[in-house]
Amino acid sequence: MNDKLPAAAGDLAQKHPDVWKAYSALGEACAKAGPLDDNERRLVKLALAIGAASEGGVHSHCRRALAEGISPEAIQQVAILAIGTLGFPQAVAALTWIDDIVSGREG
Known part of the structure; x- marks a missing residue:
């Protein structure tokens, strides 16, 4: 379990x-x-983790997204989309958290 x-x-x-x-x-x-499909739900959950400034949540949803076949570019775009709503610093922080997983540096 x-x-x-x-x-x-x-x-x-x-x-x-x-x-x-x-x-x-x-x-x-x-x-x-x-009506959201699995990939859409995963990306929304990633966006929510970014908005909550949850590094652990971003790591978790990024790992899951990659395991579910979502491309690193799509995952990174979620963080880039955050620039207008959350601001440049929060989006850049999210990109670094995503890169932790994409590059294999985390955990």
């Missing part, structure tokens, strides 16, 4: 399986709540 989770999330899933089960069910329900 928690083999692919970051340590803290894996610990929570192990200690509180009912909470993890409910959280997972909520995620599945949200994914089915509209």
Whole structure:
């Protein structure tokens, strides 16, 4: 169940399986709540992580996007699109977090 989770999330899933089960069910329900396909949902989640300035979230969604066949260029474009809304510094930070994963420097 928690083999692919970051340590803290894996610990929570192990200690509180009912909470993890409910959280997972909520995620599945949200994914089915509209017409977006898998790639679109992944890129939206990446954008939300960028907007929240969550380095761990950006790393996680970037890793997943690459594993799901989304190109590095598409992933990077999400960060570039953030320039107008979030500002240049936040977009550049996101690009560095994405590059951590794309280049294999992270983790």
